[in-house]
Amino acid sequence: MEAITHIIMGIFIQNLCFKYMVFPYNIIFTIIFAFFSHFIVDAFAKITYHTPEPHKEDKFWVVWHIITYALALVVAVWMMIIGMFLFYLLGAIFANFVDIWDWLILRPTQRKKQKENPESNWGEKFFIHPLIDKFRDKTLFWLPNWNYERKGIIPEIITLISLWILTVLFQI
Numbered sequence: 020m021e022a023i024t025h026i027i028m029g030i031f032i033q034n035l036c037f038k039y040m041v042f043p044y045n046i047i048f049t050i051i052f053a054f055f056s057h058f059i060v061d062a063f064a065k066i067t068y069h070t071p072e073p074h075k076e077d078k079f080w081v082v083w084h085i086i087t088y089a090l091a092l093v094v095a096v097w098m099m100i101i102g103m104f105l106f107y108l109l110g111a112i113f114a115n116f117v118d119i120w121d122w123l124i125l126r127p128t129q130r131k132k133q134k135e136n137p138e139s140n141w142g143e144k145f146f147i148h149p150l151i152d153k154f155r156d157k158t159l160f161w162l163p164n165w166n167y168e169r170k171g172i173i174p175e176i177i178t179l180i181s182l183w184i185l186t187v188l189f190q191i
């Protein structure tokens with residue numbers, strides 16, 4: 020799913036942990052649960068509009084991505100207004116850790132190595148998303164694949180709104 024969905028999931032988890040746990044468990048479990056929430060959210064991404072490759076020529080794709088990034092900005096501003104920006108970075112970063120690791124750290128490093136040696140498959144076994152794919156195939160094989168279907172934005176919007184309501188309900 021989109022980064023914004025992972026971010027709100029991370030904030031919701033952090034709210035729960037800080038509401039019901041004492042230090043240092045609140046921090047430790049925010050990290051653990053936020054990290055693993057990525058597996059669950061990404062496994063369900065099968066029924067969301069999520070083309071593996073960018074489609075910058077497709078207006079729908081562009082507008083949808085502008086909306087999700089704008090939402091991330093709105094959430095960031097909201098966190099600043101309530102003075103919790105730095106605090107919520109913990110949940111937000113760990114809920115996105117798998118994407119940061121795979122797409123921002125491993126992939127660019129792998130590309131660099133492949134430029135030097137085209138046969139290199141450096142780092143291949145350290146990617147986390149293949150694990151999520153396996154998890155999805157074992158548990159959510161019955162879900163339809165809407166990755167290329169525009170209606171796939173509906174499950175994501177419903178997920179976002181539900182998570183947002185839960186986040187506000189459990190606001191600390």
Ligand SMILES: [Zn+2]
Nearest residue numbers: 020061117118
């Ligand atoms: Zn991911």
